[in-house]
Amino acid sequence: MALRGGSKTYTMEIEETIQNRVQARDAAMRLLNRLTTGAAVSALVGVGILGAVSAHTIPGTAGSSTASTATTSSSSSTTITSSGLQSSTTPVTSSASSAVAVSGGS
Amino acid sequence: MSKRFELAVDRIKCDGRGLCAEILPEMIRLDSWGYPIIAPGPIPEHLMGLAQRAVEDCPVLAIALRRAEAQKQKA
Amino acid sequence: MTDTLLWYTTRGAGAVSLVLLSAVVVLGILSVLRVQSTAWPRFLTAGLHRNLALMTLVFLALHIVTAVVDPFTHLGWLAAVVPFSSYYRTFWLGLGTIAFELLLAIVVTSLVRSVIGQVAWRLVHWLSYASWPVAVLHGFGTGTDAWSAWLFALQAVCIVAVLAAIGYRLMAGSRDPLAAARSSFQAGVDRREVK
């Protein structure tokens, strides 16, 4: 008899918690979608921002003309490793650009 | 009728991660120790999507869909 | 003009991919640790882990495609597939290729996990611990000039996050509540050597 009564209240408990758990599931599913969309948007924005930062920190700064001349000059001499060429110019601008980096990052 | 499925748990693989019960509370609850208790019978049509999700999301591949008919023949 | 845009996109997408990949690794570890709360069920961790992993592939694709078509670097498609085959920064770029291919293997096996089985999937998934550091190294090596300061800051954050997660995992031990009892029982009924 204890069993009858016990199991009955127990099933009622279950019915109630199912409702709560369904709601929790739906909320979490919505959260998952929002977080995923949010991540996608911020990643796209991130590409833009970081691309821009990268443009600013390129030696000789933002001027796209300078950058494109750099490309043409290097493409004419492919055998020379361009990394060596670029790194030699860094010391001049590095301290200034890292300051930009810090402010941009915050 | 022939497309009715039910959920089957591989009890040895199952290590009580509980994702299935979170995803499909309509049919799955956890016992006092965190292991799933599956409601008997075929999965209602409107829950099939979630059931599939529960199967795919199991971190240890311990839960599967199987034809409800096959079970009936056995029993 | 388009050349430089490509170049910037390559770098931006690369950095974003690294952040995403780190997030994926951290989420994967949190999954194993069974982290949860009422508002944050475990399937949310798993779902985010999967969604961000797929997203990482998309941004990596952007990173690679823009790098390959960029006339400045003269990479060619071969370099994107075969590690250490580029003239441009052979070693560091090769690392990127390796990291990408490992990641690809991890994602593809995850998509067909039910076909290849849990054991094979898990073996391949352990490669995450190889793919991520290789990707970080690739970032260090190819990050040019002052940009590297930016990248460095970003990478530092990623590295701290992932190392913290790994440390937490190592400290936590196995989260399978049956593991200890199971292995001690099996030790008692293991007759492999007698056979």
Added chain:
Amino acid sequence: MGAERLASHVGRLGPLPKGGHSLVELLVRTGLTGRGGAAFPVGLKWRAVAAASRASAVVIVNGAEGEPHSKKDRLLMSSRPHLILDGAFLGAAAVHAKEIVLYIGEGHHAAMRSMAEAVAERTAGERRLIRIVLAPARYVAGESSATVHLVDAGIATPTTTPPPSHQRGVAGAATLVQNVETLAHVALIARTGAATDTVLVTVAGAVRTPGVLEVDSGTPVGEAVRLAGGPSEPARALLLGGYFGRWVEAADAWSLPINPQALRAMGLSLGCGVLGVLPVSQCPVCEVAGIMRYLASESSAQCGPCFFGLRALADACTRIAERGTDAGDLQRLHRWSAEVQGRGACKHPDGAVMFLQSALKTFGGDFAHHPAHLRRSA
């Protein structure tokens, strides 16, 4: 009471008859059921293995006998080894097996020796088929998927079913796992063409001369207890079928027929043939608590519901035994036993839970009004 030699075995019963397909149909007709505990119809099992065999089946002769009170399998192995081997060869022929594995409990030394000697007396062709494997002395080691797992991988733990062993067993081949007593019955049925009319039982507990008896099928339980010297003190209840069996009040128990089919029709089971007599001097609650503790400790810890569920049930039983009845614990016993049922890869949790449920039914009053004490079996 040594082991019967081949010559006297053949002299007594005649040579091994041809079996094959007609024997399978004969077994189906006689309705012989397995004597290891599960009471699965033998003919149907053989038919299934034969169908899945592709001439590469394996026969496992199950002499693990992990049931704590059962002694009949080891007695049969140490006294009538050739009868068992006959059954095994008939089985191998019927299911087109390429191998016979004698799976013997590693503690059953006399049985082991007897079987090995009997094998040595057989022809070279027969000997080539046979391999002897020792079973760890654990309760689940005799479970059919565990026997297959030991032969296959060297670990006697149950594996996930389906597929059942008779479809995919040793090395993926169809495997016939059959208890030794069952095979002995087969050897007799093959010779006579009729159902056997005896049953082996182990009478244990509060009787004067506990031990193994061969009784005519249908003999009342009370008669078997009398043959075992009668109760050594007034009996309270009978545990029919071992630890996976059912409790029956002594007053109702004595008239029960020792016949697998008849008992099954009454919702009972002869199981592995253990008749355990519980005396009035012993507290049933404490006895049940002790057995539940044992069954919990014999879970192979592969399935959570079995490992944690049986442990929690044993804990609750022990609490009632030690500290007296608690309404909450009693309710938990009912709820958890319903929850655990059917949620293991093998039938271990089911067996334990059915044992407990039968105890709760038979000793309902004792569980409801248990004083605080714990009397282990004296």
